[in-house]
Amino acid sequence: MTKPITKITPNTAAFFDNDPQDELITLNLGPTHPATHGVFQNVLQIDGERIVSGVSTIGYIHRAFEKIAEHRPFYQITPLTDRLNYCSAPINNMGWHMTVEKLLKIEIPKRVQYMRVIVMELARIADHIICNGILGVDTGAFSGFLYLMQEREFIYEIFEEICGARLTTNIGRIGGFERDFNEIAFAKIHEFLKRFPPVLEEFENLFVRNRIFIERTSGVAAVTPEDALSYSWSGPILRATGVDYDVRAVSPYCSYEEFDFEVPVGTTGDVYDRFMVRNAEMWQSLRIIQQALDKIASEPAGVFHADVPEFYLPPKEQVYTNMEALIYHFKIVMGEWETPKDEVYHSVEGANGELGFYMIHDGGRSPYRLHFRRPSFINYQMFAPMSSGMLISDAIINMSSLNVIAGELDA
Amino acid sequence: MGNLDNQYIIRRLQEDLQFDVHVIGESFGLLSLGTSKERIIDLLKFLKEDDTLGFSYLTDITAVHYPGLALPFCIVYHLHNLVENVRIRVKVFIGGEVPSIPTATVLWHGANWMERETYDFFGIDFQGHPDLRRILNMDDLEVFPMRKEYPLEDPNRVDKKDFYFGR
Numbered sequence: 001m002t003k004p005i006t007k008i009t010p011n012t013a014a015f016f017d018n019d020p021q022d023e024l025i026t027l028n029l030g031p032t033h034p035a036t037h038g039v040f041q042n043v044l045q046i047d048g049e050r051i052v053s054g055v056s057t058i059g060y061i062h063r064a065f066e067k068i069a070e071h072r073p074f075y076q077i078t079p080l081t082d083r084l085n086y087c088s089a090p091i092n093n094m095g096w097h098m099t100v101e102k103l104l105k106i107e108i109p110k111r112v113q114y115m116r117v118i119v120m121e122l123a124r125i126a127d128h129i130i131c132n133g134i135l136g137v138d139t140g141a142f143s144g145f146l147y148l149m150q151e152r153e154f155i156y157e158i159f160e161e162i163c164g165a166r167l168t169t170n171i172g173r174i175g176g177f178e179r180d181f182n183e184i185a186f187a188k189i190h191e192f193l194k195r196f197p198p199v200l201e202e203f204e205n206l207f208v209r210n211r212i213f214i215e216r217t218s219g220v221a222a223v224t225p226e227d228a229l230s231y232s233w234s235g236p237i238l239r240a241t242g243v244d245y246d247v248r249a250v251s252p253y254c255s256y257e258e259f260d261f262e263v264p265v266g267t268t269g270d271v272y273d274r275f276m277v278r279n280a281e282m283w284q285s286l287r288i289i290q291q292a293l294d295k296i297a298s299e300p301a302g303v304f305h306a307d308v309p310e311f312y313l314p315p316k317e318q319v320y321t322n323m324e325a326l327i328y329h330f331k332i333v334m335g336e337w338e339t340p341k342d343e344v345y346h347s348v349e350g351a352n353g354e355l356g357f358y359m360i361h362d363g364g365r366s367p368y369r370l371h372f373r374r375p376s377f378i379n380y381q382m383f384a385p386m387s388s389g390m391l392i393s394d395a396i397i398n399m400s401s402l403n404v405i406a407g408e409l410d411a
Numbered sequence: 412m413g414n415l416d417n418q419y420i421i422r423r424l425q426e427d428l429q430f431d432v433h434v435i436g437e438s439f440g441l442l443s444l445g446t447s448k449e450r451i452i453d454l455l456k457f458l459k460e461d462d463t464l465g466f467s468y469l470t471d472i473t474a475v476h477y478p479g480l481a482l483p484f485c486i487v488y489h490l491h492n493l494v495e496n497v498r499i500r501v502k503v504f505i506g507g508e509v510p511s512i513p514t515a516t517v518l519w520h521g522a523n524w525m526e527r528e529t530y531d532f533f534g535i536d537f538q539g540h541p542d543l544r545r546i547l548n549m550d551d552l553e554v555f556p557m558r559k560e561y562p563l564e565d566p567n568r569v570d571k572k573d574f575y576f577g578r
Contacts, residue, residue, distance in 0.1 A: 067557055229468055358473065381521065382520070
């Protein structure tokens with residue numbers, strides 16, 4: 001038996017009274033939205049495609065590193081720092097080592113400093129590759145990302161050669177490195193310096209004068225230097241607004257004062273400028289790595305850590321045969337080292353900005369208090385206020401260009 | 412460059428008695444000043460806006476818990492003069508059932524999330540803050556986890572206690 005067909009007459013009057021164009025729609029962007037490239041949420045009120053207001057919710061991968069750090073000896077905190085900005089973990093590792101070395105007043109040999117510079121600049125390139133590549137993907141150009149991704153893979157191979165790990169590296173030790181760079185590592189760094197510039201040039205050709213890319217990014221999310229400073233921005237996005245604040249230049253660590261490099265700055269602080277600043281920084285990083293290799297060649301070979309037996313683990317074969325080595329090994333592993341009661345703030349130029357470590361030490365086994373100044377966390381808080389009035393598609397590339405890394409955001 | 416040294420900062424601030432400033436330390440060349448919670452915003456405003464000091468960049472706000480003290484919470488501000496490249500640290504010790512301090516969001520937008528984080532972990536009430544909610548922890552958490560009375564691990568575990576290492 002078939003049902004009788006009822007004729008539907010649409011109530012057009014009611015339809016136009018409640019004009020849906022007058023209503024705001026709540027859109028949950030995240031927590032696992034593919035365009036956010038990380039686990040965080042934005043609850044947006046949208047009017048059509050335009051964002052009216054937004055609220056950022058973060059903390060989805062909060063792991064309480066500051067609390068854990070209060071219960072761990074210094075060298076066990078390094079793996080925690082890996083997981084802050086996991087796209088450039090070596091910079092975090094080195095920043096932490098340098099904080100402890102500052103506290104313990106350990107002098108690091110020049111060769112080790114240059115080795116650290118190489119590792120940090122490689123990490124910076126890897127991080128900028130991700131950010132600029134993803135920015136390309138979000139504006140609709142996938143191929144540039146793939147060209148660059150091969151080179152990031154090669155950087156990870158170098159890390160693998162140096163420390164055995166690729167992403168969460170735990171590279172280096174307090175006082176230096178765990179082992180010297182081997183022949184293959186040096187060969188690969190030299191090879192990287194040869195093979196990366198043509199790829200980067202090709203990437204530039206795809207984007208820098210690309211009309212679609214410029215129209216998508218130029219003038220989008222422009223930020224004045226006053227706003228950027230008031231929001232405590234740092235890193236490439238601050239430099240894109242025209243403020244030449246780079247920790248490597250103003251408070252040099254690791255002998256950065258000996259290197260000849262420029263701090264690229266933008267003018268308008270929009271997404272295009274951020275892209276260009278990161279791009280220029282990759283060229284500068286290449287220059288720095290080349291200089292560091294030259295400097296290493298003139299330093300005595302084979303030095304890869306400071307001569308601080310009370311803080312630097314002795315080689316295993318000595319632990320079994322040499323009494324001093326055994327004592328130091330025991331003391332370091334059990335956290336039985338003499339450390340001053342002091343407080344120290346040390347910052348490095350992370351890939352996203354000023355990465356600071358504020359440590360209060362009471363002479364015990366682990367820090368009394370350790371606070372990470374995480375650039376992503378501080379940079380990201382402007383996202384929701386600056387999104388209002390923006391198109392969703394613009395907000396997405398704005399978020400991309402802020403390079404928010406969820407691990408660093410949430411600590 | 413170079414006119415702004417720590418001695419000058421101390422002199423400049425102690426000219427004006429209303430800031431109630433005392434020197435806490437100068438470890439690693441970074442001047443630490445202490446003040447009271449009634450004076451903190453005036454002091455930060457002066458540090459930020461004074462022509463010769465110019466600490467216009469807020470690097471960080473955080474807190475430290477010292478359970479033994481009469482005023483157990485220390486709020487730490489790190490400021491930076493980007494022109495002269497001088498940093499300064501300002502500390503305020505506060506106490507009470509709900510420790511409270513005026514908000515610095517009136518001076519810097521960036522203080523917003525830094526203070527929310529500090530509230531989230533230490534339960535500091537930043538008075539006048541526009542949006543003082545938890546930021547990293549879940550909303551229905553009832554404790555402030557970075558306070559020292561909340562242990563990280565199983566409290567019965569003793570193998571990492573200091574007294575086993577002769578301290």
